Amino acid sequence: MSTAQVADLQERTRITVSLERNPYDVIIGRSMVGEIGAALAELPIRSGTKILVVSNPDVAGPYGDSCLGGLRAAGFNPVLLEIDAGEERKTLQTLSLILDKAQQEGLERTSLMLALGGGVVGDMTGFAAACWLRGIGIVQVPTTLLSMVDASIGGKTGVNHPKGKNLIGAFHQPRLVVIDPLTLNTLPIREFRAGMAEVIKYGVIGDPDLFSRLEEATDLSDPVAMDPTLLHDILVLSAEAKALVVADDEREGGRRAILNYGHTFGHVVETLTGYGTWLHGEAVAIGMAAVGRLAVQKGLWSEADQQRQLKLIEKAGLPVAWPALDREAALRTLQGDKKVRHGRLRFVLPTKIGNVIISDEISNEDVNRCLESLN
Numbered sequence: 001m002s003t004a005q006v007a008d009l010q011e012r013t014r015i016t017v018s019l020e021r022n023p024y025d026v027i028i029g030r031s032m033v034g035e036i037g038a039a040l041a042e043l044p045i046r047s048g049t050k051i052l053v054v055s056n057p058d059v060a061g062p063y064g065d066s067c068l069g070g071l072r073a074a075g076f077n078p079v080l081l082e083i084d085a086g087e088e089r090k091t092l093q094t095l096s097l098i099l100d101k102a103q104q105e106g107l108e109r110t111s112l113m114l115a116l117g118g119g120v121v122g123d124m125t126g127f128a129a130a131c132w133l134r135g136i137g138i139v140q141v142p143t144t145l146l147s148m149v150d151a152s153i154g155g156k157t158g159v160n161h162p163k164g165k166n167l168i169g170a171f172h173q174p175r176l177v178v179i180d181p182l183t184l185n186t187l188p189i190r191e192f193r194a195g196m197a198e199v200i201k202y203g204v205i206g207d208p209d210l211f212s213r214l215e216e217a218t219d220l221s222d223p224v225a226m227d228p229t230l231l232h233d234i235l236v237l238s239a240e241a242k243a244l245v246v247a248d249d250e251r252e253g254g255r256r257a258i259l260n261y262g263h264t265f266g267h268v269v270e271t272l273t274g275y276g277t278w279l280h281g282e283a284v285a286i287g288m289a290a291v292g293r294l295a296v297q298k299g300l301w302s303e304a305d306q307q308r309q310l311k312l313i314e315k316a317g318l319p320v321a322w323p324a325l326d327r328e329a330a331l332r333t334l335q336g337d338k339k340v341r342h343g344r345l346r347f348v349l350p351t352k353i354g355n356v357i358i359s360d361e362i363s364n365e366d367v368n369r370c371l372e373s374l375n
């Protein structure tokens, strides 16, 4: 391996999420998990600060020692809490376990929590940090592709209610986000691919260059087989895309809604096939394919662009085919979706690779016609 390649592999990129109050950085680089302490030491955080590291066995197993070791080496005082972190455990009960540990460890206003894991760990730990003493600092260290490019950036935290996902939560922006692509090497491949759906989404909604990079890649479905520079660039471009939209619209009044591209139909798939059949990203992949069809039918985007989108989704090892769902039930689910505004269906529709519009001009007949053509 040449020196240039070695240098490339050690590349670090820093992206700033430019919020008016409390902007923060996202640092992306291989082996960063062991260097979180050094990154934190650049912030105004006292040496000796107690840090409650929340993780789950899948992640603490391979990365816990390196994370805690790095924090200790930088003069911090970390303690580890391992929780069960399946989606079904994203509950107030698990939140309570984190808060109990915070109490036992005597976490103060200046202490930190650090989420080392996927979106479930990140959302719960972020919410615990928002609640503890009315809010202490949270550091996000995402270890799934989905949480690297989406969940860890933007400050949405929370847990599920028995009657619905993410019904309980708070906005609580992190102090720092640290992304280490090497952690993806242990992620189940299906989870990696599901995260790639959100990456493709960023391409379609605002970044034609990212979309082209993905099209040119020889492999998109396996982090170990992927060119490390490409993976690094994908993480950077995606994190930038999320950071930009978040900085533009911190609390999702307007522009942040474009992040829901593919999610309206995706939500129908998740709801009607039962959560657990498709991973979220897989449902989003199907949802992007479906809303792309709707946009073609409305004359908003070309069949050629729709074909490019379909091809890329399939290349990432993701599904595109609309499952056999009851059409009435699909419409009912859409009507009940929180993305309905003033009784009208609200869709994020593509117009070209790299641009979408938000429309409430889509009628039930339009949706029906689209679903008919998909089945």
Ligand code: NAD
Residues within 6 Å of the ligand: 056, 058, 059, 085, 086, 087, 090, 117, 118, 119, 120, 121, 123, 143, 144, 145, 146, 147, 150, 151, 152, 153, 154, 155, 156, 157, 165, 166, 183, 184, 185, 186, 187, 188, 191
């Ligand atoms: P996840 O957190 O459920 O993780 C998926 C699986 O991968 C888990 O079994 C986990 O233990 C395992 N895992 C994680 N990292 C690993 C690694 N490096 N090696 C081996 N195994 C690993 O899934 P996710 O897709 O990251 O997150 C989904 C959650 O994120 C949902 O609850 C969703 O609501 C939330 N979310 C939040 C936001 C937000 O803005 N806050 C955005 C999108 C999604």
Ligand code: MG
Residues within 6 Å of the ligand: 150, 198, 263, 280, 284
């Ligand atoms: Mg999503």
